[in-house]
Amino acid sequence: MPTAIFSIGRSGLTASRASLELTAQNIANAGNANYSRRTLTQGELVLTGSIGINAADSLGGVRPGIIERSESSLVQRQARDASSALAAAETEFFALREAESAIETSGVFTGLVDFEAALTRLEGNPLEPALRLSAVESARTLAGNFGIANGALANTRSLVQGEASADVLSVNELAAELAAVNRDLVGAREGTAGRAALLDSRDRALRDLAQQFGILPTINANGTADVALAGSPPTALVTGGVAQSVSLSFAADGTLSFAVGGASFAPSGGAFAGRAAALEQLADLQTELDGLAATTISLANGAQASGVGSDGTPGQPLFGGSSAGDIAVVLASANGLATAPAGSPAGSRDTGNLASLLAALGGPTGPSAGVDALLLGLSSRVSALDTRRDGLGVVASSAESELLRQTGVDLDTEAANLVRLQQAFEANGRVIQVAVELFDTILGLG
């Protein structure tokens, strides 16, 4: 029957046009990182009917099937885990590198060396007013540098905290979005373009969440994703259509703690784990810096107390305060620098007391050695984090390209498909033309 040829040709035309549309969609989304390439399945259409014992098959052409979205949950998971680990290392690295710059460029070490140098110069001629004044001024510079280091460290801390406060909002939004996608997915019909788009949004939300927290997602049979945050204890964030909210709190020393839906929780991956680790290290740095300032204060004031100034009066404290934030020179006059040991008369050129202060400042437990050790420790840590970040970066980018390889759009393939489908479309058109000619032939018999 020529009508069968018509309908076969028409079904072919429909199927190839639908495939062409999908190919065009793939090409259009080649630059969309969240897009997973789609293919259209096709099925043969055969109509079987029987009357009595005469069974007859009638060919029906092709039936466009469902839109298949290329998926690879394993590679997805690898990519997510790698990006979690990378984000953790990266945020910690950037925070600590800023702290390193803060302490290195604040000039605490240079200030200590200059102070030592000024005191050594004073040893050469302890009564010269200019040298005494320059020693006191270098002490003032040192105190100022401690203040700068303290301020820069506080600044680093508040930057990290600000970033955390901003990002926790986006985490909560992502969780809510994922819950909404889950609700929509339940109602979406299998094999439709709408469902594929929802799955794309689901994977995008999971990937963005993984940047911020290590996640333990469970993909259910209906395509919905339940997400728990990795950490101690692992805590559910999104269950079906319900999302918990994450909240942050900062302790007095700047360290970060988390709560999910009111229950406290410590993350083990993602940018937030990196931030929490960085803030803890920043708190340690602050303690160390304060300790160094306190050592400097107590050494200088202790030396002052055990000596006399150029006028023979007992030395008064050189520094006031007790930490890097409030260290300041309180000695009123440069004459009050206790260069001579206690009991020396006015105008003594004895530098015994100054020498013992210098020995204490430059000694292995003095603040110079302390700042050096602090900087060495910090820069070693930053350097190690940099190496780790590089390594994780390679892992993450290879996981990412593996994911793209599995789900991304290959323009060459699509171009080949275009040609193939175009030819299929033309061929189907030709089939209809043949059917028309057949019909005309039959009509012309009369």
Next chain:
Amino acid sequence: MPFVNSSAGTFFDRSLAQMANLREGIERARTQIATGNRIERGSDDPAAAAQLRAVTRREALSSVEGDNAARLGQDLLSATDELEAVGTLLQRARELAVQAANTPTGPQGREAIGFELRQLAEELFSRSNASGLTGEPLFAGLSSGTAFTRDAAGNVTYTGTAASGAVPVAPGTAIERGLPGNEVFQFDLNGTPSSGFAVLDTLAAILTGGGPNPEAAALAAIAGIDAALDTANRSQTILGTRLAWVEQVQSQQADRDIALAERRSRVGDTDIAEAIARLQQSLTALEASQAAFARVSELNLFRALG
């Protein structure tokens, strides 16, 4: 899918990342060349940065110690100059005492000698209170006041301290600032403490005051002047030795500064030749990969079909 799919996104991502890496390397090499510093921040090379800090501290202290040594050298030089003048002065006093001890020198001659001796005693007193270039007394030990004072009766007493303190001129080396006046101008004469001032003043008083036996007194004073000369000469030797020590320390310091500068350069300076070679290499690689990127990105089926 069974066939190998190389996503267009992967190609672009990878190419961009590689080119960004190259550009970062170029930027770094350029900064190293421009600043001359191999280490931009401590974490570039923590151990080298720690060494650089140690070198910086040593350099700062070394320059101050160098200044201290130079100043100490000047003080010691001033002190030896004074002592040389003191030696000449005592030599002249001795000649005068010998003359006075000679009988042919009459009472008037002795009186004239007495006047000259009094002047010499004055000069000796002022030289003992001389100060260095910085205005600090040379022979007062740790005290900043005058070294010797003369009371109403004309007796000279030492008011400085017995120690003169040391100045650090190199790591672990401190050199005594000078000699306290009591070691330079005071001595034991036949078991009794005496001084150049006492010897000269006593003789001058006897010669000008017309004492009973001026020849004998002059003869007796020669021993005192000899002792004063001995003490002054000994002090001059000590100061000369210290001066030589300071000079030696200074030359060592110069050597050490060079060593420090070499170390700083080795640890922290950019090896310009190497950096330029590296820069050139990275530039070539970047150009090549940009060209390759342009070529490869044109290789798609669309272009072939079009």
